[in-house]
Amino acid sequence: MSALLRKLERFGPLDRDERAAIERLCDNVVHCRPDDEVGRGGPAGTVPVVLNGFAFRARLLSDGRRQIQRLFIPGDLCRHIDGFLLPQSDDTLQALTAATVAMIPGASLAGLLEGQPRIARAFRAQSVVADAIQDEWVTSLGRRTAYERMAHLFCETFLRLRGAGLSDHNHCELPLTQTDLGDIAGLSTVHVNRVLQQLRRDGLIMLRGSSLTIPDVAQLLKAADLDPSYLQIEALPDPAGQPSDRASAA
Amino acid sequence: MSALLRKLERFGPLDRDERAAIERLCDNVVHCRPDDEVGRGGPAGTVPVVLNGFAFRARLLSDGRRQIQRLFIPGDLCRHIDGFLLPQSDDTLQALTAATVAMIPGASLAGLLEGQPRIARAFRAQSVVADAIQDEWVTSLGRRTAYERMAHLFCETFLRLRGAGLSDHNHCELPLTQTDLGDIAGLSTVHVNRVLQQLRRDGLIMLRGSSLTIPDVAQLLKAADLDPSYLQIEALPDPAGQPSDRASAA
């Protein structure tokens, strides 16, 4: 729960009542074990929200190729905020770890957004960020090298986790196998393995199992040719105490 | 103008007043020539909407690599519908042809959406579709071959144009150079050229200049390993007169 609130409050403060309303929205949760499909067979007009754990949405091509379209961390909506307006796609939503997922009825969400401008603003702002993340992945998949893509993935995910309060200094959990990493970055498992070794040799990451450490985020950002401002998260500890301009949204 | 209305009305009928309100929203237009940057220097909280012509948004990497993130056809919003909530990215928005673009103030748009549920529903539904298109491109760039990606691009764009009333039987305009095609599909110009030749040899497309003809859409869809339902556009003339289930949104 706190990850969602924390994420929403990055876009504007919420009072006690508003928080409570959001919590009420999330009263119907399902518990998933790793690899469980989430929300299969649930009611159609529902928006799953990850409260704890990791999940992803993937698309399968006819010959078995898999592309992970989005990676969800605690606090993430697993569907477009207005997705209940249209029939659901048949892409699979799957848990990566043990996870608790709130199944929010689309109508309840829409109702709340209509009546509560500050809540609406927070939800909609976060969906703008989700969109920007998607655009960044188009850029990565289209034009970045394998090495840059992996660097991008690690940076982005680390910063997103930090924004959710789930990082520890320069370290976070990243429960993805090399096959998963490949299905995110559009690479074969073997190539992922080789690129990881390169990144380790270059001192940019330490990755063992699901434990990721990034000694120097700025350096990794540079390796990814990435400007993280689209995430709306402070990427680096303010070096000179310059005021952030993030809050100056229109 | 009509392309926007036509597109919105796919998601629910609008009455005379509603149409008029949308038209009023678009009263501030700019005229672009090919390659003009759109909306550069305009006010920050504005949502450009293409009324006529083609445009795209692209991202440049530091060494000059370019990725076209989205292709805009008449009726398309060039920014997230709630994008005015956050600072604007510095990606370039550029006209591909002569184009007229309405610069909608974010506040006006938000105000209209708030007061007019049916208009809001239409705008939001189309933004769900835009999102689905983006996810499809992630899949393509990550996991489809060059050949499949080009087939996908042609199918998708043709169907989108048809949804906007801008196709003629199996033909449409596609004012993209091979360099542009490469920057969309994440390929080099040379490779685009070779893949095009292959597609032509296979009888899947006819492309000369900006004139695209698709003899058999179903066949091209198959070549792309693509299910076009995400576009919410009738891809094929109803073969058996089965009722469309598109209208059954929640």
Added chain:
DNA sequence: CGCCTTGTTGAATACTGTCAATACACGTGG
């Protein structure tokens, strides 16, 4: 201990990119 998943390695292949040259089309100016 043995099985299963995940990670690692090497060799061969396939796909895609780069470089460089050439062809073609169109519009301009001579």
Added chain:
DNA sequence: CCACGTGTATTGACAGTATTCAACAAGGCG
């Protein structure tokens, strides 16, 4: 009318990146 220039399309040769296949190692778990 033709020469020329610019942008786009096409081609060939070559290099580089990533994939495939196949094997093997390492770790966790029953």
